[in-house]
Amino acid sequence: QPGRVTAPQIRARKGGEPIVSLTSYHAHTARIIDPFVDFILVGDSLGMVMHGLETTIPVTLDMMILQGHAVMRGSSHALIVVDMPFGSYEESREQAFRNAARVMKETGCGAVKLEGGERMADTIRFLTERGVPVMGHVGLTPQSIMALGSFKAQGREEKDWGPIERDARAVADAGAFAIVLEAVAEPLGARITREVAVPTIGIGASPACDGQILVLEDMLGLSERVPKFVRKFGSLADHIREAVAAYAGEVRARSFPAPENTYAMKKG
Ligand code: KIV
Numbered sequence: 001q002p003g004r005v006t007a008p009q010i011r012a013r014k015g016g017e018p019i020v021s022l023t024s025y026h027a028h029t030a031r032i033i034d035p036f037v038d039f040i041l042v043g044d045s046l047g048m049v050m051h052g053l054e055t056t057i058p059v060t061l062d063m064m065i066l067q068g069h070a071v072m073r074g075s076s077h078a079l080i081v082v083d084m085p086f087g088s089y090e091e092s093r094e095q096a097f098r099n100a101a102r103v104m105k106e107t108g109c110g111a112v113k114l115e116g117g118e119r120m121a122d123t124i125r126f127l128t129e130r131g132v133p134v135m136g137h138v139g140l141t142p143q144s145i146m147a148l149g150s151f152k153a154q155g156r157e158e159k160d161w162g163p164i165e166r167d168a169r170a171v172a173d174a175g176a177f178a179i180v181l182e183a184v185a186e187p188l189g190a191r192i193t194r195e196v197a198v199p200t201i202g203i204g205a206s207p208a209c210d211g212q213i214l215v216l217e218d219m220l221g222l223s224e225r226v227p228k229f230v231r232k233f234g235s236l237a238d239h240i241r242e243a244v245a246a247y248a249g250e251v252r253a254r255s256f257p258a259p260e261n262t263y264a265m266k267k268g
């Protein structure tokens with residue numbers, strides 16, 4: 001992917017200027033955000049955002065590949081990171097490699113992301129040693145929702161910090177080029193950022209993280225319900241409602257289409 005940001009370049013930004021990232025699942029949103037971000041995540045949140053699912057559990061590898069390919073086509077600058085969906089990498093490091101290689105071959109993306117800390121360290125090492133750049137994801141890991149019981153912030157009591165810190169360290173030591181920290185207590189996010197040698201990408205974590213990511217539809221004001229860690233930087237749902245109401249009114253009044261939107265007969 002000539003000219004694109006690379007995983008090693010993201011890795012080298014530890015402690016530097018904040019890394020900016022958003023999700024995208026489509027060519028058109030990828031095209032719009034591409035100049036502003038360092039990497040675009042094709043997140044398995046597409047299950048909820050695009051398909052109205054309750055969780056990311058039902059998301060398949062084929063869904064990720066289809067949208068990953070769309071985002072690659074729409075972008076030319078950002079590193080594209082594609083989420084490995086639930087069930088596509090946990091069974092063995094061989095399964096993880098086979099499926100990650102498929103994602104890279106079929107989308108052309110520059111990295112994959114997978115959830116889990118210490119338990120995924122062997123797999124992350126296996127992949128990174130074989131040419132698959134891996135982004136880690138610790139703290140709240142939505143693919144474990146059925147085991148966790150609910151989506152809630154992690155590490156809000158100091159006694160719970162140990163395992164989360166060990167997860168982040170294990171993922172970094174295994175060779176991940178960056179780590180998403182999702183929904184962790186702010187001081188824990190700052191502490192892990194100080195402790196690990198690779199960039200942390202916060203979502204509901206800390207402004208001290210080496211970068212930040214949000215789900216695009218959430219920050220644009222398109223999603224119906226959003227977690228506390230989202231700031232709405234736009235109100236796209238209102239814009240869409242206004243535009244669609246105007247269109248409906250003009251169709252009903254027969255003022256759309258106007259002459260400039262219709263084809264006249266050829267002269268002669
Ligand atoms: O799927 C997703 O959108 C994510 C980000 C929220 C980090 O994993």
Ligand code: NA
Nearest residue numbers: 043044045083
């Ligand atoms: Na995800």
